[in-house]
Structure formats: C-alpha cells, structure tokens
Amino acid sequence: MRSRKRLSALRMWTLLMAGLVLAGLVWTWACSSSLTREGNKQSGTLLLPTGDRVSAVSLMPASPAIASSPSEQFESQFAQRPSPGLRGGGGGGSGGIRATEKHQYQNVMSPPYDSERSLVPPSPTMRSEKPRSSAQAASSTLSNEELLVIEKSQVGAAGKEMPIPGGGTLAAEVGGKMVTVPLKHTEVSAEVSGYIASVGVVQQFENPYSEKIEATYVFPLPQDAGVNDFVMTIGDRHIRGIIREREEARKIYEEAKSQGYVASLMTQERPNIFTQNVANIEPGKRIDVSIRYFHTLTYKNGWYEWVYPMVVGPRYNPAGSTDGVGAVAKGNQGASGQKTEVQYLHPTERSGHDIGLTVKVDAGMKIAEMASVNHIAHRRDDGEGGAVVTLDATDAIPNKDFVLRWKVAGESARPAMFVHKDKDGKGGTFSLMIVPPESLASLPRRPLEMVFVVDTSGSMSGRPIAQAKAAVQVALGKMHADDTFQIVKFANSADQLFPTAMPATAENVVESQKYVKAMQGDGGTEMLTGINKAMDFPRDPNRTRVVAFLTDGYIGNEVQILKALHQKLEGGRVFSFGVGTSVNRYLLDWMAVVGQGDAAYLSLNEAPEPVMDAYFEKISHPALANVKVECKGMEVTDVYPRRIPELFVGRPIVIAGRFKGAPTGEVVVSGKVGGKEGEAMKFVMSPAGRVTENAGINTVWARMKIADLELEGIWGERNVSQEVKNVALEHGLMSAYTSFIAVDSTRKTEGDHGTTVAVPVPVPEGVRYDTTVQERRTD
Amino acid sequence: MKGVKFVKFVQVVKFVVGARQIRAATVRERQAPLQPCRTVAPLRSRLRWPLVLWVVLIGVCLAQASDQVAALQRPRFVAVDVVVDSKGVGLGAYQLEVKTPVGTEIVGLEGGEGLFAEAPFYDPKALMGRRIVMAAFSTQGAEKLPHGPTRVARLHLQTSGGAGGGAGLDKKLVVATDSHGKTIPADVTLKIFEGANR
Numbered sequence: 010m011r012s013r014k015r016l017s018a019l020r021m022w023t024l025l026m027a028g029l030v031l032a033g034l035v036w037t038w039a040c041s042s043s044l045t046r047e048g049n050k051q052s053g054t055l056l057l058p059t060g061d062r063v064s065a066v067s068l069m070p071a072s073p074a075i076a077s078s079p080s081e082q083f084e085s086q087f088a089q090r091p092s093p094g095l096r097g098g099g100g101g102g103s104g105g106i107r108a109t110e111k112h113q114y115q116n117v118m119s120p121p122y123d124s125e126r127s128l129v130p131p132s133p134t135m136r137s138e139k140p141r142s143s144a145q146a147a148s149s150t151l152s153n154e155e156l157l158v159i160e161k162s163q164v165g166a167a168g169k170e171m172p173i174p175g176g177g178t179l180a181a182e183v184g185g186k187m188v189t190v191p192l193k194h195t196e197v198s199a200e201v202s203g204y205i206a207s208v209g210v211v212q213q214f215e216n217p218y219s220e221k222i223e224a225t226y227v228f229p230l231p232q233d234a235g236v237n238d239f240v241m242t243i244g245d246r247h248i249r250g251i252i253r254e255r256e257e258a259r260k261i262y263e264e265a266k267s268q269g270y271v272a273s274l275m276t277q278e279r280p281n282i283f284t285q286n287v288a289n290i291e292p293g294k295r296i297d298v299s300i301r302y303f304h305t306l307t308y309k310n311g312w313y314e315w316v317y318p319m320v321v322g323p324r325y326n327p328a329g330s331t332d333g334v335g336a337v338a339k340g341n342q343g344a345s346g347q348k349t350e351v352q353y354l355h356p357t358e359r360s361g362h363d364i365g366l367t368v369k370v371d372a373g374m375k376i377a378e379m380a381s382v383n384h385i386a387h388r389r390d391d392g393e394g395g396a397v398v399t400l401d402a403t404d405a406i407p408n409k410d411f412v413l414r415w416k417v418a419g420e421s422a423r424p425a426m427f428v429h430k431d432k433d434g435k436g437g438t439f440s441l442m443i444v445p446p447e448s449l450a451s452l453p454r455r456p457l458e459m460v461f462v463v464d465t466s467g468s469m470s471g472r473p474i475a476q477a478k479a480a481v482q483v484a485l486g487k488m489h490a491d492d493t494f495q496i497v498k499f500a501n502s503a504d505q506l507f508p509t510a511m512p513a514t515a516e517n518v519v520e521s522q523k524y525v526k527a528m529q530g531d532g533g534t535e536m537l538t539g540i541n542k543a544m545d546f547p548r549d550p551n552r553t554r555v556v557a558f559l560t561d562g563y564i565g566n567e568v569q570i571l572k573a574l575h576q577k578l579e580g581g582r583v584f585s586f587g588v589g590t591s592v593n594r595y596l597l598d599w600m601a602v603v604g605q606g607d608a609a610y611l612s613l614n615e616a617p618e619p620v621m622d623a624y625f626e627k628i629s630h631p632a633l634a635n636v637k638v639e640c641k642g643m644e645v646t647d648v649y650p651r652r653i654p655e656l657f658v659g660r661p662i663v664i665a666g667r668f669k670g671a672p673t674g675e676v677v678v679s680g681k682v683g684g685k686e687g688e689a690m691k692f693v694m695s696p697a698g699r700v701t702e703n704a705g706i707n708t709v710w711a712r713m714k715i716a717d718l719e720l721e722g723i724w725g726e727r728n729v730s731q732e733v734k735n736v737a738l739e740h741g742l743m744s745a746y747t748s749f750i751a752v753d754s755t756r757k758t759e760g761d762h763g764t765t766v767a768v769p770v771p772v773p774e775g776v777r778y779d780t781t782v783q784e785r786r787t788d
Numbered sequence: 789m790k791g792v793k794f795v796k797f798v799q800v801v802k803f804v805v806g807a808r809q810i811r812a813a814t815v816r817e818r819q820a821p822l823q824p825c826r827t828v829a830p831l832r833s834r835l836r837w838p839l840v841l842w843v844v845l846i847g848v849c850l851a852q853a854s855d856q857v858a859a860l861q862r863p864r865f866v867a868v869d870v871v872v873d874s875k876g877v878g879l880g881a882y883q884l885e886v887k888t889p890v891g892t893e894i895v896g897l898e899g900g901e902g903l904f905a906e907a908p909f910y911d912p913k914a915l916m917g918r919r920i921v922m923a924a925f926s927t928q929g930a931e932k933l934p935h936g937p938t939r940v941a942r943l944h945l946q947t948s949g950g951a952g953g954g955a956g957l958d959k960k961l962v963v964a965t966d967s968h969g970k971t972i973p974a975d976v977t978l979k980i981f982e983g984a985n986r
Contacts, residue, residue, distance in 0.1 A: 249907035741912030752895040754865035754944040
C-alpha cells in the first residue's frame with residue numbers, strides 16, 4: 010500500500026516535471042516568435058523589434074548643415090582587363106642608367122580561372138643590351154625565362170610624348186602558376202588639384218570557390234592618406250560604411266559574420282598599412298569596396314610628386330615582437346606570430362589580381378615635364394595645365410609604387426594657399442604651402458660630418474643593395490675636403506668602417522669605396538643596432554652631423570625605431586634615403602621628421618646621380634629655421650604641424666589650420682637663417698581670394714592633426730589615443746583607433762561564415778623572395 | 789497483476805540504463821518472498837536512474853531555453869527604409885536626421901531607389917551624438933525627379949538588449965527641396981525592411 014502511494018507520487022512528480030519542461034519549451038518558442046517586424050509608424054518614432062517596451066526619445070534640434078564630403082562617386086564597374094604580364098617599353102628620355110637582371114620563372118601553367126586571361130606562350134630567351142623603345146619592348150616576343158632590360162630615362166623628358174618617358178622600362182613576361190585569389194582587380198582614380206590629391210580606390214572581390222569565404226587583404230596606402238569614405242557595393246546596391254571605434258567595429262563585424270550577413274571592415278595597422286575584411290562572399294558573387302582619401306603632394310627640387318603604393322614590402326620583425334607585420338608564404342597563415350601578416354606569392358606564381366590607374370592632374374599652370382618613374386603610363390593633355398595619365402594595361406601587376414612627377418612651367422614653385430569655408434559660415438580651414446627662399450641655395454656650404462648608414466639586410470639583397478651602394482659611391486665623390494664621414498652597415502648586427510668620423514681625404518674615400526663595394530644583402534633588419542652605432546660615437550661640434558639612412562624600411566617595429574632615434578638625436582639631423590620600388594615611406598618620412606631632416610627616394614629604375622645631387626644640395630646649405638606664420642585680421646587656431654619644420658633648399662612644407670569668421674586679412678610667413686630673425690624670408694598672402702570648394706582641405710587638416718598627435722605619442726609625453734580617436738570620429742577618418750564598418754542587414758547568407766582566405770601578393774619588384782619571406786612557422 | 793507491471797517497468801528501466809543493481813534486486817525479488825521492509829529499499833534504487841534521466845532531460849531543456857534567451861539577447865541586424873514623400877512635387881534634395889537609442893548602432897547607410905540609389909553622405913560628427921544626419925541630391929530636371937513617396941535611403945542597424953531594452957528611432961526631415969533648391973513640404977517615414985529570408 011505504501012509502495013503504491015509512492016508510485017502514485019512518482020507519477021505525479023514525473024507529470025509535473027514533464028509539464029514544466031513543456032511550459033519551458035512553449036515559453037522559449039513564444040519568446041522567439043514574439044518579435045514583430047512591424048514598426049510603429051507614428052510620427053517621429055519608429056519602434057525597432059528589440060523588445061516590448063519603448064522608451065520615449067525626444068526629437069533633436071535641427072542639425073547644422075552636413076559636413077562637406079566629396080560629392081563625386083567613382084565608378085565601380087570595370088571592364089575585364091587582359092592579362093598584363095609584365096612587360097615594358099623603353100623610355101624616350103636621355104641619360105640615366107641601364108641595369109640588367111635575370112628573372113627566371115618556371116613554366117608551370119595551371120588552368121586560369123578566368124578564361125579571358127592569357128599568358129604569352131614561351132619563346133626563346135631574349136637578350137638585349139641596347140636601350141629599346143617602349144613600342145619595341147611591348148611588341149617583343151616574350152619568354153618565360155628572359156633578361157630584363159631596364160632603361161631609366163631621365164626625369165624631365167618631354168611630357169607630351171606617349172607613353173610617358175621617364176618610366177622604368179621593363180621588358181619581361183612573367184610566366185608562372187596562376188593562383189586563384191578572391192581579389193580580382195583594383196582600380197585607382199585620382200584627381201590632383203594644386204598640391205592636394207583626392208584618390209578613389211575600388212577593390213573588386215570575387216569568390217572563385219565553391220564555398221562561402223571571408224576575404225582578407227593587407228594593402229598599402231600613402232602614410233598621410235586621410236581616408237574618409239568607404240562604400241561596399243553589392244550588385245547595384247551601395248552601402249556607405251560607418252566610422253566606429255576600432256574595437257566596436259571589430260565586434261560588429263564578427264557578429265555580422267557569424268550570423269551570415271555580408272559585411273566589410275577596414276582597419277589601420279600602420280599609417281600606411283591597412284587590412285580589408287569582407288565576410289560571407291558567396292560562391293561566384295562579387296563585392297566591391299570603394300575607399301576615398303585625400304593627401305598632399307610632395308614637392309621637391311622643382312618636381313611635384315604623386316605616389317600610389319601598390320604592395321606592402323616584406324617586413325622584418327625583431328625577436329620577441331608580436332605587434333609587427335609578418336611576411337609569410339602563401340597559405341602559411343599565422344606562421345609569423347605577428348598581429349598583422351602578409352602572405353606572399355612564390356616567384357613562380359602569379360595571381361589574377363591586377364590594377365588599373367588613372368590620374369587627372371590640374372596643375373594650375375602649364376605642365377612643362379612629366380614622368381612616370383616605375384611604370385609605363387600614357388598621358389593625354391586636358392586643357393591648360395591639365396593632364397590625364399593612365400597606367401598601361403601591360404604594366405598592371407601591383408608590385409611597385411606608382412610614382413608620377415611633373416614640373417610646371419616657369420621658375421620654381423611659389424607659395425600657395427587654399428581656403429575652405431564651413432557651410433555654417435562661422436569659420437573654415439586653410440592649407441598653406443611655404444616655399445623656401447631661393448637665396449638659401451646661394452648661402453655658403455657648411456662643413457659636414459656625414460654618417461652613411463646602409464641597410465644590408467636580406468630584403469636589400471640584389472638590386473636594392475646595388476642601388477644603395479651606387480648612391481653611397483656617388484655621395485662619397487661629393488664630399489669636400491673639410492667634411493668628415495663615417496660608414497655604418499647593419500643587418501643582424503652593425504659594423505662601422507672607422508672608429509670615428511674621418512676627414513674626406515682621397516685615401517679615406519678609396520678605403521671607404523672598397524668597404525662599400527664589399528657590402529652584400531643578407532640577414533635580418535636590426536635597425537636599432539644601426540641607429541646605436543650611427544649615433545653613439547662622439548659628435549664633432551664644428552660640423553653639422555648628417556645621418557643618412559639608406560634602407561627600404563622593411564621593418565615591423567617602426568615606433569620603436571622612431572623613439573630610439575628621438576632619444577639619440579642630440580642635435581644631429583637624419584636624412585632618410587629610401588631605396589627600392591616599394592619603400593616603407595611611413596618609416597622613412599617619419600625618421601626625417603623626428604630627425605629634423607628630410608626624406609629622399611631612389612627607385613631601382615632611377616639614376617642615383619641626380620637624386621644625390623639634390624640630396625647634397627639640401628643637406629649642405631643652412632636651413633630656414635624658426636618659421637613663423639602670422640595671420641593678421643583673421644583668428645587662426647590649431648595650426649599643424651605645431652612645430653613647423655625647418656625649410657631646406659628645394660623642399661617646401663605644407664601646413665594647415667582652422668580659422669574663425671571670414672577668411673580676411675593677410676598671412677605673413679617669416680623665418681631666419683643663421684640667427685637673423687625675419688630677414689631670410691617674408692611673404693604675404695591674402696586668404697580672401699583663395700577660397701575653394703575643395704572639401705579635402707578639412708580632411709587634410711584633420712589628418713595632419715592626427716599625425717601631429719601620433720608624433721607626440723612617439724615622444725612619449727602623454728597618451729594621445731583618446732584625442733586621436735575623437736578627431737578621427739569627428740571627421741570620419743581612419744586611424745589606429747577607428748575603423749570603417751559596413752553591414753548588409755537585408756539578407757542572411759546560408760550556411761556557416763566559411764573559410765577565411767587571405768589575398769597573397771607578389772614581393773615588390775627587385776626584392777628577393779627567398780631572403781624575405783618566411784615559409785615555415787617559427788616557435 | 790500489478791506486480792507483473794512493476795516487473796515490466798523494471799525491465800524497461802534495465803534496458804535503458806543497464807543497471808546491474810536493479811537486475812540483482814529483481815533476481816532477489818523473484819527468489820525470495822516479498823516483504824514490506826524489503827520493498828522500500830529496492831524502490832529507491834529503482835527510482836535512481838529515472839530520476840537521473842529526468843534531471844538530465846530538464847537540464848537539456850533549460851540549456852536550450854537559455855540558448856534561446858541568449859540568442860534573443862544577441863545583437864540583431866535590422867534594415868530600416870527611409871521614405872520621403874514630397875507630395876506631388878519633384879524631390880531634388882533632402883537632409884534628414886535619425887536618432888538612435890542606446891543599444892542600437894548604425895552599421896551601414898545604403899542608397900535608396902531611382903535617382904537616390906547612391907548611398908547618401910552623412911555627418912560623422914553627428915554620429916558621435918547617436919544620430920545620423922544624411923543628405924543627398926539629384927541634378928536631374930524636375931520632370932525626372934520622384935514626385936511621391938520615395939525610398940531615399942536604407943539604414944542598417946545592429947540592435948541589442950533583448951526584450952529588456954526599449955528601442956525607438958526618432959526621425960526628422962530637416963529640409964527637402966525641389967530641383968531649384970526651393971523648400972517643399974514633405975514627410976519622412978521609417979519602415980522596417982521585410983527581407984526574403986530573415
């Protein structure tokens with residue numbers, strides 16, 4: 010009887026539990042189905058389907074006018090381009106050097122995924138020692154194993170000829186295994202007005218696989234690029250990205266990715282290195298990501314220069330570093346252990362990714378000369394002072410910087426100013442290019458204590474080290490008897506020629522030439538050891554110490570180097586000298602800023618003599634110091650850079666600031682040489698007549714402010730991250746602390762978020778794969 | 789009869805869990821006469837495994853319910869269409885603002901239809917104050933401009949907070965103009981986008 014009661018109780022209990030479970034299931038179902046998609050359409054408020062309760066939100070007051078943004082959109086439709094191969098034509102200019110190098114590529118042909126691509130069939134080896142015209146080169150029979158003939162024509166050849174002379178003229182065909190990558194094409198369209206460029210970049214992602222993928226692409230942009238626009242295009246739909254704090258954007262992206270939504274995220278790894286992530290690209294589908302940035306051009310020695318970097322060079326990271334930029338072989342994801350990683354194609358491989366580029370130049374004055382340093386390009390005149398330059402379709406492999414230079418008619422550059430008024434009429438932004446007085450060049454040369462620091466690491470092996478050695482040899486020949494000099498080389502460790510700086514006597518120069526000649530590229534890039542070696546020996550008080558770093562800058566610890574340089578400067582000046590076709594311009598430029606000097610660049614396709622001439626002209630004359638900008642009749646605030654650098658011969662500087670009220674009055678710039686305040690230069694400009702609709706000035710100013718803050722961060726004076734973040738968010742700019750995110754929330758793709766596929770890139774032209782790219786994991 | 793049923797129940801349980809103790813108890817029951825003091829102890833042992841099963845079942849159900857709740861609390865993505873009704877006049881340009889509550893983030897701004905297919909520009913500074921101010925214009929002539937309700941943009945949002953978080957979007961049309969830049973009376977409405985497979 011008792012057991013019956015117990016059994017009965019048991020049944021009741023089990024029934025109760027089953028009921029509870031059932032109730033739980035019903036409740037959960039009810040919860041999930043209680044979400045409604047119908048919004049409340051009452052005036053002023055839309056209820057989102059996130060819950061039952063609605064909080065009342067009052068209307069905001071009428072907003073001010075929308076901040077100006079570029080009104081033009083760039084096209085995202087591009088015709089399929091033929092396989093570019095890698096061929097070039099001879100330049101039409103005079104002078105320069107010819108260099109030869111043999112590149113071998115295996116004839117491993119896998120079926121290309123794009124039937125429109127076709128590689129030129131192999132042919133017998135071609136060997137040519139004579140300079141060739143571009144037409145000849147382009148029409149030459151091409152081979153898989155071929156001698157490259159690089160003919161550098163002098164910068165400054167006649168500009169109206171086509172193709173543009175002055176290009177590194179490359180004649181070769183790259184055979185090799187086609188590698189399928191999710192980045193199919195990049196299209197660049199730039200507009201240059203005066204010294205400000207507006208550049209649009211469209212990255213065309215396409216999923217060639219049978220499964221859904223996430224594509225990641227690490228790519229370069231100019232180090233001073235103010236990226237302020239980001240649009241993801243899916244079919245004919247355009248979704249503008251939103252600027253967010255970096256971590257917040259990352260979380261949104263990961264959430265969208267995990268839920269199956271198409272999303273894209275752009276983050277900044279270095280001021281000149283960015284990562285593009287595109288999630289949930291379905292098989293066969295294409296997604297375009299368009300970005301736009303503004304930046305200022307450099308003007309050196311009479312030439313304006315516009316640069317578009319196409320590939321991130323393989324970086325060396327010191328032992329123990331995890332925050333660097335790793336360089337690994339294709340498919341070896343995570344092998345470097347670095348936060349950012351670039352995958353490189355083997356020299357026998359080629360990806361289908363190519364690049365198209367168009368630059369529209371409005372110089373304001375007649376363009377006297379124009380030259381493309383590394384690429385074959387075509388020029389078409391576009392009215393007075395205008396030109397449209399297009400990259401040749403046969404030179405479309407993104408493995409070197411596109412460098413376009415032009416010279417305007419007349420004498421040297423003149424000071425220039427752009428003013429942009431805010432729409433509310435309460436103020437605006439101005440940008441001013443200050444040009445050094447020509448009288449600087451006539452000042453007597455000062456005795457120098459030159460320290461040449463040559464990077465002899467593995468990435469410099471081959472053509473870069475040959476070019477660096479040639480540059481040092483030229484420089485040694487320019488030393489005066491009252492100069493002293495020292496040569497330091499560094500790779501895994503550093504070594505110096507003399508115990509201390511020695512007079513530039515004939516014997517010492519000969520000895521140094523032998524030392525330079527014996528240099529070879531091998532090993533890591535322990536730049537810190539080079540800096541220590543170059544800066545630590547006693548300084549000659551009677552001479553101006555000039556430290557010239559000749560390097561490609563392929564390191565991942567830039568901030569550490571810049572900090573070390575700042576600490577050891579002690580009155581010396583650093584003139585960085587970038588050697589290569591895809592130099593780390595962020596490091597080189599900032600070394601010059603920290604070192605109160607300047608940066609110069611020598612491509613592998615250039616003759617070192619004219620570059621070195623200009624370089625010595627710059628370093629051997631006194632600079633214009635204590636540059637002051639006074640604005641009379643106009644209230645000016647926030648002028649950047651806050652510490653205006655000294656003006657060297659042939660190198661103007663650009664500053665930017667904000668003003669309140671109307672742009673009236675005049676701007677007076679003055680400086681001193683050798684202690685004579687205000688005597689060396691003084692010019693007056695009226696901002697009233699220089700108002701422009703170019704809203705890029707705002708972006709340029711904000712980007713300069715961020716750079717100035719970041720520099721302050723390098724000094725270690727204070728934590729500037731919050732300030733940088735605020736400026737970037739306020740102006741919708743990419744930065745180390747902000748990212749662009751775009752999510753298409755209209756549709757969930759099916760299945761899991763798929764495999765992550767990194768876009769492998771070629772090593773920069775002239776850089777050896779075997780000495781720079783890590784093929785195995787390091788523990 | 790009831791004893792037979794009980795034995796069957798034990799056999800079912802034995803089949804399910806394979807409990808040797810129950811088997812031993814059953815054997816002992818068959819061999820020895822049933823005594824009151826012995827029926828209590830086997831009953832407990834017989835109930836042990838069913839109880840375990842129930843606990844596991846309840847645990848699984850609770851876990852599922854918890855997952856459902858977590859899924860509800862997980863951020864969700866919603867698209868909201870922005871429609872401007874220019875009431876018979878050609879819409880040449882507009883500027884409007886939408887304020888988002890805490891827990892709702894704008895994660896994309898898409899263009900609308902027709903002449904307003906390009907993604908509108910927005911003021912990043914306003915975004916810091918949890919509102920988006922967007923604007924677009926068309927340079928087309930009056931005859932080509934949309935004259936009625938037109939989807940001029942689509943907002944992509946991420947919402948979080950689950951059932952506990954109230955969420956509402958406030959919208960305000962700052963200005964709408966015709967092809968000559970003259971202000972026109974217009975209304976703006978927001979509508980949740982109904983996707984195909986949401």
